[in-house]
Amino acid sequence: MCFTHSFWQLTISGLSDGMLYALIALGYTLVYGVLQLINFAHSEVFMSGGFGGLFVVQALVGSKTPHGASSVMLVLLGVIVGALVGGSIAFILERVAYRPLRRRNAPKLAFLISAIGASLFLVNIAGKQFGRLAIPMPDLYTNGNVFSVFGADVQTNFVVIAIAAAIMLVFLDRLVAQTRLGQGIRAVAQDADTASLMGVNIDRVISQTFVVGGLLGGAAGFLFGLVFNVQYNMGFTPGIKAFTAAVLGGIGNIRGAVLGGLVLGVVENLGVSCVQSAWRDVIAFGILVLVLLFRPTGILGERLGRSA
């Protein structure tokens, strides 16, 4: 087969993409869990996180590439600021584009249009404020081979993304499983009306769900910017892929989103080795269509929000 000769290398780059997809996909899936809505503007939350991280990093990094502890601190700071910016944008988004519609019990399509509008607005205001060119993130560390697995090189970029993503995923899993907020999210996902009768403040839970999704998306935006570039329209393709990943794993299902992201990243990278890279998106959407045809609720089934 075409992908056997560099199987492990492809798998590693696939996992790297996949972890970013997973982080973004969680934003879609969390919101879907509580609102049964596709948050089309989530890709712009991701973009805003990229810019937030870029600002801090540009302000702190001089002409020399930092190393050692300062690299770690800078990456950490970038992730945190990216997450905070993403979270704030998600919060504002919910307040402006979703809550007024929820108050009047608007149809799903109205939410969809509102989200598309917010997305267009955010993309283009970013383009206006920050220019429309791709901006490279200053180097926070020297990217090189760290170690190799089965003859495949693992680069620093991969290690950074893997560690950051793993910490955040564990954090989210604990948050949803053990905290009061997590209980609230699961209660609203299960049955919003009953949850409100039981004293759950639905508005607050929904708002916080957006913020949690935004934190993850914003951090993913910064990590994406580290490896690639930051640009006003950087959210579009990863956003659609992540949404695909969320559906692939079973939308509304937190572990499903992670699994979907990883599967999508790996299969996409393995598949691309067989055809030209121009067909990458066709592979991703092809998988999605096939999965939905044979297992319409995704790999792990939807709405596991109740138990995970």
Place this chain on the structure above:
Amino acid sequence: MTTEPTPMTGSEQGPSRTNAVMAWSRTRNGRVLGACLFGALVLALMTGPSGSAQHLTAGVRGSWLSTHVIGFLIFGVVLWLLIISGSRLRGRVQPVTEVIAGVRERALVSKPVIYAGYAVALLIAILVPPQLSVFWQQVLVSQIGIFVLLTIGLNVVVGFAGLLDLGYIAFYAIGAYTAAYFTGYPDSKPGHISPLPVHPPFHLNPFLVFPLAVIACIIAGVLLGTPTLRLRGDYLAIVTLGFGEIVRITINNSESVTNGPRGAFGIPHFSAFGYHWTLSLIPYWYLLLTVIVITLILFRQLENSRVGRAWTAIREDEVAAAATGIPTLKYKLMAFAIGASTSGLAGVIFASEIGFVAPDNFILINSLLVLVYVIFGGMGSLPGAVIGASFLIWLPNVLRDHVPPQDRFIYFGALLVVMMIFRPQGVIPSRRRARELGLAEAGVGGADALGGSEPGAA
């Protein structure tokens, strides 16, 4: 949904001034002031100076607390004063608005008035375009006309049958490339070119491509629809989105068949009975207008037929529709195929008018835009579709002279959000749809046309 203000926690108790301000900010007036000031700041940002990739903060820093921003903040406060005194004002103008509403209500049910309105609209559409400047004729023909046709078609899918299709533009692409293929000349006489690297053994006039494009789109629609129309609303949306992207990327990558990203060029103009359409725009406008009017009349008949009622039933409650004996898959496929073939027609006209099609014409944002036109105009309403598409295409073009072209979508996006907050039913909603939404707002039944689960329901 509960709307009560959240109770304060113990640590905040005490008669301090901050608490009083906090408490006031949770009242209705406080919230409205917050919204007004937020809106004013956003407007200031939208109209303020731009930054660049070299100086990321240039745009914001240049205008922070400048007269520009302060001006907008004052505007926000004035707006707030107007809104909070609005209830008193409303009392005074109420008699006037009631009269207007009464006249409108009576006019809307009176058949002669409606037909007179259509006649006037048609007359305007016939008489005004030749007087317009070349720029607006261009906009009218290659954007408004084409997209009105697309919007009418998608209105059948989304508005009548309640199926969310995000890959609609793919059928437009199929129509356009069908035209490019069948209008190719097999020989290489002077003036005879083939827009694509491949061509049939004969050459067709674009008029004769219409039925072929319709057939191609129906086949594509049925192929896509048969497996996917069993899926629920959201999944249908993402699968159609994926389909749209697959079609575009395939066209982009199949260099040997479609010329790839360079696109198909030299697609011939229409000709009929010795008359040849040329680069001049007005004849194309009349051609488009004819197609649009015919489509509108057909869809009007369809809406009020057995098929239209079946679509309404499916849209409102698919399970109940199936239980009453409506073959839902058949009718959903039908809506899909009809929408697709309208899109295909638009593709043929577009290809022939411009003479050039490339994969970039069929990017995802175009699918989303057509959907936006449908919802903006009013879902399920044919006049709404026409007005929605025309207005939303007119707006960015009129802004072109006043704002940098790449900033137009800022205003477009903001308009959509504001519109959905204040009038989610669209500009001219169909009466049935408006009633559904009104009932949902009052808490009776769901407003959902997509057959998805109610929030929170299993």
